[in-house]
Amino acid sequence: MPESFSRRIVLLTEGNTEPITGKTAVSVLRYRPEEVVALLDSHEAGKTAASVLNVGGDTPIVATLAEAPSADTLMIGIAPSGGKIPAAWRTIILESIGRGMNVVSGLHDFLSNDPDFVAAAQQHGVELVDVRKNNERDVNNRLGLREECLRIHTVGQDCCVGKMVVALEITRALQQRGRDAKFIATGQTGILIEGDGCPIDCVVSDFISGSTEKMILANQHHEILLVEGQGSLAHPRYSGVTLGLLHGCVPHGMIMCYEVGRTAVHGMEHIPLQPLDRLVRVYEEMASLMGPSRVIGVGMNSRRLGPDEAEAEREKVGNLLGLPVCDVFRDGPDALAEAVLQMAPAAVS
């Protein structure tokens, strides 16, 4: 997506302008604000992005595409379980195509496989971009990994807890300290933000590790790689993606991410979450099947807490696990950036 910085995006979040299902919109607002002209959600029209999502400043929420006449791109702003396009959105997508807008989607249901969308796009000369579409067909070989390149991987207690933002925030903190750090995007939102990466959860399952290793090999000229995690080893639906990714990037260190107050698997309220200390053991055991690896810090998502509660939680979890803990938004990512630098060869010398 080399042209991405010249886009003028309307983020489609109709009925889902909230931080979980709408996490793609939230992250694009946070990390590519210069590209977003409006959000489209008739239920919240007239408000600003910041007033509903705590991010995005004065970016307006509009009820119709006609209210954002300068936009040239409609971006699907949600990431629902299963990745299907809600039926009600088809009308909006077709309208945007009719207005000459390109459409960008990170869903499993590809726009470019839909005869109606394809015909309309041809008629109006616009582009349909399916970020998850790929043809990965390489297995990994575990050869040629440069051990001087430090590989750090964010892992999680659940999906949708903040593995991407923790990796992004640590990458930026390291870059601000003059280190050559690179964010490795493994999901549709990360790819939309970073401009490269691989949609691991949409790769044919035999090639999860292979497509991950390919990204590592292509980027190991950097000093430090921060590999975005997916799902959880304890997630009934996505644990296979998580393990393939873990074994494809063979991390030297892992950052455990969780959301305070969540007790059940996201989208599966009948399945309780596993305790953090058990999961630290499980991740270390599974990673160490490939090579030495340990959890070096904890990314706490404390969005539901007040400042005092958050500080108490941070102390409690730090004592339980004996690891540095921070909420990268509330506390900044410094504690985690420090933990990473303690593993970096150049920091030792």
Next chain:
Amino acid sequence: MPESFSRRIVLLTEGNTEPITGKTAVSVLRYRPEEVVALLDSHEAGKTAASVLNVGGDTPIVATLAEAPSADTLMIGIAPSGGKIPAAWRTIILESIGRGMNVVSGLHDFLSNDPDFVAAAQQHGVELVDVRKNNERDVNNRLGLREECLRIHTVGQDCCVGKMVVALEITRALQQRGRDAKFIATGQTGILIEGDGCPIDCVVSDFISGSTEKMILANQHHEILLVEGQGSLAHPRYSGVTLGLLHGCVPHGMIMCYEVGRTAVHGMEHIPLQPLDRLVRVYEEMASLMGPSRVIGVGMNSRRLGPDEAEAEREKVGNLLGLPVCDVFRDGPDALAEAVLQMAPAAVS
């Protein structure tokens, strides 16, 4: 594949008539012998299947399709890492299409995506069957599992150790005892043998567990399900497939499969295998994230050993793990069938 029993198959194993890369051919010879008229391998032409593969009796190995004029189906008999069609075989595939034969393949490279094959098939009115082709798009829900249906899953130290044959042989042993057991095929060869199933390693990775659960829900009217395993939790390439499958079928019991004498990962000679006792702990830990589960027996593949060595190995591993051990071909599957029946509710009553 309802028509499968009327096929007259030539198994294409050119240059690979051996038990590992040619494992699809070996298994079709073993479990569907009535369908196979010849093997095609110019390097072994004139010999019988049994003399090269120890299975398949007098089935001839031929050098050309003209030597098997009654055949109506060419089946790709290999399962190489990565699943690509060897370039040299294209000529043979096109010739078989020219002779009016259907072509069946379990490879990742789909015949039906190849313009040359598609054009030839249309011209000659034959069918291209890609066993791995699928459009699985369902996540699992962990709802509605019938706990009276016993779920047994074969797992492995490595890929290509015999997880499919152990599941098949236990299924048959249970059926011979009058039990309602069903083999759940999860790979291309198993599907070719059983006539149904899902090619888990070719499903989009977000849906590994979902497509597995779908098979369980569709078959849990049976008393006992034997779910074919894939890869290994310690396989650098395929561990994601293995974990997605494990968490999709939530087995009550697991059978650990291994090949005696193998020391490195199949196809990755620089990666040593993990010890069996460590892997038993790892499988039990990962399975128990979803529900109580334990390893109840060991399927030993002792094809490289003589009878005395095999018996010594069986005793050694049985003592190490405290579990029943058998080579399902050498010893028969009775010890494992017994271990399964000890878990079956009907066996208790």
